[in-house]
Amino acid sequence: MSVIDHREPTFADVNRDVLRTLAPPGNLYFTWMCVVGLILTGGILAWTNQIFYGMGEAGKRTPQMWAMYITTFVFWIGIGHAGTLISAVLYLFRARWRTSIYRAAEAMTIFAVLTAGLFPLIHAGRMWFAYFLLPYPNQRYLWPNFRSPLVWDVFAISTYLSISTVFFIVGLVPDVAALRDASTGWRRRVYAMLSLGWEGADSQWRHYRRAYGLLAALATPLVLSVHSVVSWDFAMALVPGWHSTLFAPFFVNGAIFSGFAMVLVLVLPMRHFFGLHTYIRDKHLDAMAKLILVTSLVLTYFYLCEVFTAWYSGDHFERASLFWKVTKSYAWALWLMYFCNCVSPLILFWKKARTSPFVLYVVSILVLIGMWFERFNIIVPSLGHDFYPYTWGIYVPSPTDTMIVIGSFAWFFILFLGFIKLMPSVSVVEVKETIPAPMKDDSHGRQR
Amino acid sequence: MAASAETVLGVFAHVDTTVRALEDLKAKGYHDLTVYTPIPVHEIEDVLERDRPVSRVRLFTLIGGLTGTASGFFLTIWSAMQWGLITGGKPVASIPPFVIIAFELTILFGGVATVIGMVLLGRLPRIKASPTFDPRFTNDRFGVAVHCASGRGGSVRQILSAAGAEEVKA
Numbered sequence: 001m002s003v004i005d006h007r008e009p010t011f012a013d014v015n016r017d018v019l020r021t022l023a024p025p026g027n028l029y030f031t032w033m034c035v036v037g038l039i040l041t042g043g044i045l046a047w048t049n050q051i052f053y054g055m056g057e058a059g060k061r062t063p064q065m066w067a068m069y070i071t072t073f074v075f076w077i078g079i080g081h082a083g084t085l086i087s088a089v090l091y092l093f094r095a096r097w098r099t100s101i102y103r104a105a106e107a108m109t110i111f112a113v114l115t116a117g118l119f120p121l122i123h124a125g126r127m128w129f130a131y132f133l134l135p136y137p138n139q140r141y142l143w144p145n146f147r148s149p150l151v152w153d154v155f156a157i158s159t160y161l162s163i164s165t166v167f168f169i170v171g172l173v174p175d176v177a178a179l180r181d182a183s184t185g186w187r188r189r190v191y192a193m194l195s196l197g198w199e200g201a202d203s204q205w206r207h208y209r210r211a212y213g214l215l216a217a218l219a220t221p222l223v224l225s226v227h228s229v230v231s232w233d234f235a236m237a238l239v240p241g242w243h244s245t246l247f248a249p250f251f252v253n254g255a256i257f258s259g260f261a262m263v264l265v266l267v268l269p270m271r272h273f274f275g276l277h278t279y280i281r282d283k284h285l286d287a288m289a290k291l292i293l294v295t296s297l298v299l300t301y302f303y304l305c306e307v308f309t310a311w312y313s314g315d316h317f318e319r320a321s322l323f324w325k326v327t328k329s330y331a332w333a334l335w336l337m338y339f340c341n342c343v344s345p346l347i348l349f350w351k352k353a354r355t356s357p358f359v360l361y362v363v364s365i366l367v368l369i370g371m372w373f374e375r376f377n378i379i380v381p382s383l384g385h386d387f388y389p390y391t392w393g394i395y396v397p398s399p400t401d402t403m404i405v406i407g408s409f410a411w412f413f414i415l416f417l418g419f420i421k422l423m424p425s426v427s428v429v430e431v432k433e434t435i436p437a438p439m440k441d442d443s444h445g446r447q448r
Numbered sequence: 449m450a451a452s453a454e455t456v457l458g459v460f461a462h463v464d465t466t467v468r469a470l471e472d473l474k475a476k477g478y479h480d481l482t483v484y485t486p487i488p489v490h491e492i493e494d495v496l497e498r499d500r501p502v503s504r505v506r507l508f509t510l511i512g513g514l515t516g517t518a519s520g521f522f523l524t525i526w527s528a529m530q531w532g533l534i535t536g537g538k539p540v541a542s543i544p545p546f547v548i549i550a551f552e553l554t555i556l557f558g559g560v561a562t563v564i565g566m567v568l569l570g571r572l573p574r575i576k577a578s579p580t581f582d583p584r585f586t587n588d589r590f591g592v593a594v595h596c597a598s599g600r601g602g603s604v605r606q607i608l609s610a611a612g613a614e615e616v617k618a
Contacts, residue, residue: 011486011588135523143527147538147545155552163559170563174586178486181583196567197574199581202483202496204570209488210503211566215559218509222555229548432487438588440462440612 009278011438014431018175018424019182021274025421028273033417036410043407046400047122055125059398063391064383068401069123071375072408075258076116077157077230078251078371081223082259083109084164087171088219091212097287099430100279103175104270105263106168107425111415112262113161115408120153122404149232156229163222167215173198174208175428227251234378240321241382244309250302257295257341258371260288261364266416268357270425279426282355289354292367296345303342321385329394330381333373340370453598457580458608458616460590463491465612469592470495472607478600482580484591492590505565512561513554520550 009017050057060067083105090098121127133154135144144151177198180191198204231251234242264285271280310322325334344366353359380395419425460466466483470492473481483492524546532540567573580593592613594604601618608616 015587135527141530143530146524146528146549147535147542152545152548152552155549159552159556162556166559166563170566174487178586181586196572197577198572198586199574199578200484200486200585201578201581202481202485202492204572205485205488206493206497206500207503207505207566207569210505211562214506214509214562218513218555218559218562222552225548225551225555429487437463437487437489437491438461439464441464 009435011432011435013278014428014435015178015182017276017278018426018428018431019179021276021425022179022183022187022421029417029421033414036414036417039410040407040414043404043410046403046407050122050125050400050404057398058401058404059396060401061393061395063386063393064380064395066123066379066383067395068376068397068405069119071372071379072405073116073119073123074230074251074375074379075372076112076119076408076412078227078255078258078375079262080109080112080116080160080164080259081227081252081255082263083107083112084160084167084219084223085256085259086263087167088216088223091216092220095287096434097284099434100276100426101263101267101284101288102430103171103427104267104420104425106164106171107416107419107423108259108262108266109164110161110168111412111419112259113157113164114415115412117157117161118408118411149229149236152229153233156226160222160226163215163219167219170208170212170215171427171430172423174200175424178428179424224252227255239382239386240315240317241310241325241378244306246302246305246309250299250306253295253298253302254371254374257292257299258368260292260295261367261371264288264292264360264364265368268361270420272357274420274425276426279431285357285360286351286354289348289360289363292363293345293348296341296348296367300342303338317387321382324385325377325381329384330377334377334381337370337373337377340366341374344370454596454601454604454618455580456594456596456601456604456608456616456618457582458592458594458611458613459582459584460592460612461588461614462612463489463590466590466592467491467495469608469611469613472611473592473594473604476603476607478594478596478604478607480595482578482591482593482595484581484585484593486586486588486590489590504569505562508561508565509558512564513558515561516553516555516557517550519557520553521546523553524549 058067058069086098086105087102087109090102120133121130124130133144133151144154146152173195176191177195177200180188180195183191228248228251231247235244235247237243267280267288268285271277307322310318313319325331344363347353347359347363353363384393384395386392458469460469466485466489470481470483474495481496483496485492525541528540528542534540580591582589582591585591592608594608596604605616
């Protein structure tokens with residue numbers, strides 16, 4: 001169905017091809033929507049069940065009051081990081097290959113953070129009191145304890161969601177204007193509104209470009225801070241296996257690693273079904289695969305450090321916690337994580353594997369599984385085996401919390417599926433910037 | 449913007465011809481120009497930004513960011529002082545954890561102020577399209593609108609055509 005075109009596209013081709021992705025979807029799309037919608041319904045029913053019958057339905061009991069929900073929360077926050085890395089950090093580094101995938105990655109960031117944001121609410125049980133987390137003047141003169149990492153988290157996540165959304169919308173403005181001028185009917189009216197009447201005049205571009213660069217410069221430290229703050233939710237506690245200064249870089253690296261895997265999971269089908277081979281080429285896949293490989297190697301180093309530090313510290317509880325993780329009840333999860341995160345990406349040392357969509361897809365899925373289990377291994381076994389034998393315990397997932405976690409994936413995919421049919425999933429403006437600008441005197445125009 | 453009686457629009461298909469037209473217009477003393485481009489183009493920016501100050505968006509970012517830092521520290525220190533209970537032997541106003549809140553609010557306020565700056569300075573949103581705008585300018589054409597005194601339209605047209613405009617209209 002897709003025609004691979006090796007000719008260098010022109011500006012008009014870009015407009016045409018991006019507009020084509022917004023054509024009315026076929027049966028396959030609706031089938032996917034239905035499947036995802038059904039799973040989401042299951043998740044919503046499970047949550048309703050939990051609200052109605054109480055938190056016992058979620059299989060929570062001491063000592064593991066943080067279990068599946070916080071695991072999945074950290075997982076989804078991590079997924080978002082690759083999007084900001086591509087859209088802001090690689091923008092500042094002028095990595096031109098980012099242009100054709102950054103829009104999809106940025107959308108992924110927002111949807112991942114929206115998904116993650118649900119979990120503290122689900123986890124809190126009575127989520128209608130969630131506003132207690134925010135600082136607001138109240139009758140009892142109560143303020144949040146700003147020394148608590150959980151409050152830092154509220155600030156970090158909400159800032160991250162706000163800035164990612166702002167950055168995303170700013171990037172969309174000129175693109176939506178291009179779509180406005182190429183479409184008719186209700187779409188034209190909606191796009192006209194969203195484009196804020198953008199015309200591409202020099203008086204608009206000069207402020208736009210400056211603002212975009214500044215937003216990228218603000219988003220870069222932000223993205224590093226967000227997962228550091230999430231890691232401090234754990235590292236600030238005294239639990240063996242958590243209380244480590246290693247956690248912030250360890251979490252940030254893992255987040256980027258899993259995020260790139262999710263970008264590939266989303267972008268590979270997008271490229272196939274939309275026939276975007278002209279824009280998302282093998283070199284893009286190669287670049288992403290290299291980033292996965294590098295972050296995987298760094299992660300392996302962190303795992304080694306973690307084990308070494310636990311041993312070298314001489315701390316009895318650290319050693320006992322580690323020994324228990326590696327050999328006892330949850331050992332299968334630990335070894336599965338090592339395999340998925342450290343061993344499976346090694347295949348990307350081969351160039352053939354880095355450009356093969358099939359291999360990349362399999363590796364990405366394994367990485368996502370591995371990274372979910374990484375958070376599981378940090379949270380559940382550490383809580384289950386801390387200082388005193390009488391507080392030890394085993395956590396077993398219940399149907400309710402399992403269904404909610406599966407439902408969160410459906411929620412994420414339904415948002416993304418909706419997005420690719422309503423908004424340009426490939427940036428019109430930025431892709432045009434990477435192709436040679438039209439020159440009458442062709443001799444120097446093609447040198448760019 | 450000078451009171452202009454006449455406006456001439458040239459439509460270009462290429463960057464180099466657009467740049468040539470801009471250089472010629474500037475040399476002849478026409479400075480009231482509006483240039484429409486589908487993407488920001490360095491060559492065109494180089495000509496236009498030559499005698500302009502840097503965009504003031506960065507001032508918005510700075511003020512927004514500093515406001516964020518200040519409000520982050522104010523919120524945390526002030527609310528901690530509301531009930532000055534010493535816990536864990538730490539000072540009531542413990543600065544290191546408050547830096548995190550201040551940092552997040554710096555980014556938040558700075559980012560939002562940047563967008564406000566962009567919208568205000570770029571005079572967005574525009575309800576009605578400006579008269580010289582053409583839908584082709586978001587696709588693959590470049591537009592140069594020249595605002596000049598009445599009676600000068602003829603010479604402007606000539607400059608635009610000579611530079612290689614594929615279409616010149618009033």
